[in-house]
Amino acid sequence: MxxxxxxxxxxxxxxxxxxxxxxxxxxxxxxxxxxxxxxxxxxxxxxxxxxxxxxxxxxxxxxxxxxxxxxxxxxxxxxIGMLFQNSALFDSMTVEENIMFPLNLFTRQSKQEKLERANFCLERVNLKGKNKLYPAELSGGMKKRVGIARAISMQPKxxxxxxxxxxxxxxxxxxxxxxxxxxxxxxxxxxxxxxxxxxxxxxxxxxxxxxxxxxxxxxxxxxxxxxxxxxxxxxxxxxxxxxxxxxxxx
Amino acid sequence: MFQSLGKYILLLQLSFKKPEKFSVYWREVMLEMVSVGIGSLGIISIISVFIGAATTIQVAFQLSSPLVPRSIAGSIARDSNILEFSPTISSLVLAGRVGSSFASQIGTMRVTEQIDALEIMGVNAPGYLISPKIIAGVTMVPMLVIISIMLGITGGYIACIVTGDITPADYIMGVNDGFDGLTVRVALVKAFVFGFIIASICSYQGFYTSGGALEVGQSATAGVVYSCVWILFADLMITSIML
Missing domain, CATH: 3.40.50.300 (P-loop containing nucleotide triphosphate hydrolases)
Structure with a gap:
C-alpha cells in the first residue's frame, strides 16, 4: 500500500x-x-x-x-517498476540488456539466471525472441511492452x-x-x-x-x-x- | 554563476560516490575509453602531423640568419609541439569531438526520461553516466597527447624531407638537442586537466538539459564553448605555474 x-x-x-x-x-x-x-x-x-x-x-x-x-x-x-510515457528504454542497449540492467546492478544472479529471467519477462509480454533488437527497431507498442518487461524484471511490489x-x-x-x-x-x-x-x-x-x-x-x-x-x-x-x-x- | 558552480561541484561529488556494482561501472569505463581513445585517434593523428609539419616550416622560414644553426628549428618545433600544440590544440579538437558527444548523449537521455528510469531503479545516475566519462577523459586524453607529440615531431620530419628547408639530419639533431623532460611533464599535466575539463563540463551541461532536441543541441554547444574557454584558461595557469 x-x-x-x-x-x-x-x-x-x-x-x-x-x-x-x-x-x-x-x-x-x-x-x-x-x-x-x-x-x-x-x-x-x-x-x-x-x-x-x-x-x-x-x-x-x-x-x-x-x-x-x-x-x-x-x-x-x-x-519499484516504472513504465514511462515514452518507454525510456536505454537506446544503446538491446532489449535483453535493457531487461537485465537492474538485475546486473542489484542481484548476484549468474548470467544464465539473468538471461532466463529476461526471457521469462519477454515471454510474459509476448515478445519472445526479440532479445537482440535495439529500441530503435521496435514499434511504439513493442517499446511499451519491453518497458513493462524491464519494470517487472526485479519482481516489484x-x-x-x-x-x-x-x-x-x-x-x-x-x-x-x-x-x-x-x-x-x-x-x-x-x-x-x-x-x-x-x-x-x-x-x-x-x-x-x-x-x-x-x-x-x-x-x-x-x-x-x-x-x-x-x-x-x-x-x-x-x-x-x-x-x-x-x-x-x- | 555561483549557483552553476555549486551545482557542478555537487554533481561531481555524486559522480564519485561508491558504485552499486563495480563490474557494471568497469564495463562502462572501458567502453568510454575505447570511444574517447580509439574513436579520436584518427582526427588527432591528422591534425598532429599537419600542425607539426606547418610549425617546422614556419620556424625554418623565420630562421633566416646565417648565425643561427638550422638545427634550432627542430628544437623549437619540438618544444612548441610538446608544450602547446599537442596538449592544447588536441584538447580543443577533443572538446568538439568528445565533449559534444558527451553532452548530447547525456542530454538526450535526460529529455527522453532515461535518466529518470535510472533513478527510479535506484541507480546513482551521475555516477553511472558521468564518472566513466571523466575516468576515460583523464586517462585517454594524456595518451592521445603523447601520440600527438610523436606524430607532430614526425610531421616536422616529413616537412623537412618534402620541402628541403632544413635537412632531416639538422632537424633530428635539433629535436635531440637540449631536451628537457619537464616539458613532457607539463604536457601530461595539461592533458590530464584538459581531459577532466572536457568530460566534466560537457557531462554537466548534458545532465541539466531540459526540454527537447533544440535544448540538447544548445547543451552540446554550451559544453564545447565552456570547455574551450576553461582549457585556454587552465593552459595559461599551468604554463605560468610549471614553467
Missing amino acids: IEVKDIYKTFGDNEVLKGISATFQTGKNNLIIGGSGSGKTTLLKCIVGLHEPTKGQVFFEDENFTEMDFTERVPIRTQ YLFVDEPNSGLDPKTSILIDELINELTTEYEMTTVVVTHDMNSVMGIGDHIIFLHQGQKWWEGPHKEIAHTDNKELNDFVFASKFMQAAKSKL
Whole structure:
C-alpha cells in the first residue's frame, strides 16, 4: 500500500499540486486521471521521488519515503517498476540488456539466471525472441511492452505507469491495459497508472482518483463514475459523444 | 554563476560516490575509453602531423640568419609541439569531438526520461553516466597527447624531407638537442586537466538539459564553448605555474 498525505508541489510561482491525500491499494489498479495540466504526472513523480514535494509525505507501507535520502531509498526503489510515457528504454542497449540492467546492478544472479529471467519477462509480454533488437527497431507498442518487461524484471511490489496508451492504436492500448491488469493480479502489486484514456478507466480502473486544478476532485471505483454528480468529472469523462452515448448503458 | 558552480561541484561529488556494482561501472569505463581513445585517434593523428609539419616550416622560414644553426628549428618545433600544440590544440579538437558527444548523449537521455528510469531503479545516475566519462577523459586524453607529440615531431620530419628547408639530419639533431623532460611533464599535466575539463563540463551541461532536441543541441554547444574557454584558461595557469 502507498499513502500520500497532503502533498503540495510548486514550480516557481506555479502551484501544481494543492494538498493531495490518497491511498493506493495493494493488488489493485489505482488510476490517476484528469485533464492536461491537472498535476497527474507531477503527483506520480512526487510519489516515486523524481520530484521532491514542497510539502507533504509519501509512505510505502509504513516507511516515510519523503524523509529518506538517496541511499536509504534504494531498497524501496529496487521494489519499484516504472513504465514511462515514452518507454525510456536505454537506446544503446538491446532489449535483453535493457531487461537485465537492474538485475546486473542489484542481484548476484549468474548470467544464465539473468538471461532466463529476461526471457521469462519477454515471454510474459509476448515478445519472445526479440532479445537482440535495439529500441530503435521496435514499434511504439513493442517499446511499451519491453518497458513493462524491464519494470517487472526485479519482481516489484509497486508498479508505476505513466500514460501507457499514449501514441498507441486502440487495439494495442487494450493489450497493454490487459497486460498491466494481469501483472497486477499475478504479482499482487500496488499499481498506479496515470492516464486520460477512457478505455483504461472503464477497463482496469479498480480505484480512480480524479485530479482537477491540482486538487483531488473525486475518488472511487470505475463502476461509480457514471453515477456521480460531480460536474468536473462528468465533463472530463463524458466529453466525447461516444462516451455520452455509452453513459446510459453503464 | 555561483549557483552553476555549486551545482557542478555537487554533481561531481555524486559522480564519485561508491558504485552499486563495480563490474557494471568497469564495463562502462572501458567502453568510454575505447570511444574517447580509439574513436579520436584518427582526427588527432591528422591534425598532429599537419600542425607539426606547418610549425617546422614556419620556424625554418623565420630562421633566416646565417648565425643561427638550422638545427634550432627542430628544437623549437619540438618544444612548441610538446608544450602547446599537442596538449592544447588536441584538447580543443577533443572538446568538439568528445565533449559534444558527451553532452548530447547525456542530454538526450535526460529529455527522453532515461535518466529518470535510472533513478527510479535506484541507480546513482551521475555516477553511472558521468564518472566513466571523466575516468576515460583523464586517462585517454594524456595518451592521445603523447601520440600527438610523436606524430607532430614526425610531421616536422616529413616537412623537412618534402620541402628541403632544413635537412632531416639538422632537424633530428635539433629535436635531440637540449631536451628537457619537464616539458613532457607539463604536457601530461595539461592533458590530464584538459581531459577532466572536457568530460566534466560537457557531462554537466548534458545532465541539466531540459526540454527537447533544440535544448540538447544548445547543451552540446554550451559544453564545447565552456570547455574551450576553461582549457585556454587552465593552459595559461599551468604554463605560468610549471614553467
